[in-house]
Structures are given as C-alpha cells and as structure tokens.
Amino acid sequence: MARHSITVTAYHADGTVCPSEHRHTTGGSPLTEGCTGRERFLATCSCKQWTSGPSSTKTYAAEQGRRHRSDQLPAKFAPPSKGPAALRKLLRFDAED
Template sequence: MAFRAPLTHHHADDTLCPANHKHTSSGKPLHPDCPGRAYTKAVCSCGDWGKRDCGKGYVNECRRQHLANHAQGPKVLRDLLRLAAF
C-alpha cells in the first residue's frame, strides 16, 4: 500500500490557504485576499502520524522521513529479517 501525507497550508483562523495564494519564502502573502500562511500541516494516510508547524520546510522534511519509514516496511518485520540473517 502506498501511503500519502500531503502538505496543506493554513491561515491563522485554521482555514485552508489555497494553492493559488502565493507567498514569499517567509510565508508573507503575495495574493491580495490572503491574510498569510500561519502553519503547514501534513497527515499520513496510515492514521498514526501527523505534523503541524509554522515552518513549511520542517514539516516537509518530517513528512519525507515518515514516508521513507513506510517504504522500509514494518519495524517488527525488519527486526525479524535482521535476526534471521545471523
């Protein structure tokens, strides 16, 4: 199963910041109707992981690491395979 953890950007009032609302690298709005990006969130489809932070890059890096763990398989299975190699 391929897990997903899409990034979503939100305003301070918890409303979704649409993709057409462009921002500077610091999160300041370039769109006239946007109050600014307050935080970025990612939630994995596995149901066991989520991250919310004001740093978009931080959330994205945590998301990548979490999805990479899914690609390795369950920890119990990895441990069993490692023990079987001896």
C-alpha cells in the same frame, strides 16, 4: 504493502486552508488580496493514522512526512546497519550467524 503518500497543507491563522493559488513573497508575506498569510503547515499521510504536529515551515512538515514514510518500510527494505557491531561481523570470517 500500502503506499504512504504525504500531503502538506498550509493554514491561515484562523484555521482555514491557505490554497496553493495564494501567492506569497519569499519572506512569506501574502501577495493575494484577502489572504492573511500562512501561519502553519501540517503533513498528513494517506494511511490516515498519522498527522504531523504543526510546523512553521513547509520544508520541516515535508521532512516529518519523509521520516514517517521511512519508518513504515519493512525490515527487508531497511538500509543495513552501519554500526561497529555490523562491521565486526563482516570482518570475522569464522563468525556463525
């Protein structure tokens, strides 16, 4: 099974990459001279078949990446269903599969 790793990249308004060396205030204003500020973030996967839509925060882009990775898990690694049907099946000792 291929490992899916997610990379989140920041972009300036003109479409150029905003390097991680560019420092910003907690409010997002650029502190590095010549930096116009981060306009959007994109998350991309190492599978090269998925890229998130542009988001205004790094946290949301990373969350989209986590969701993509969890969607790629095989069924045997997926968490068990927590719905009422699964509970009824567990509680019925005479149930047949």
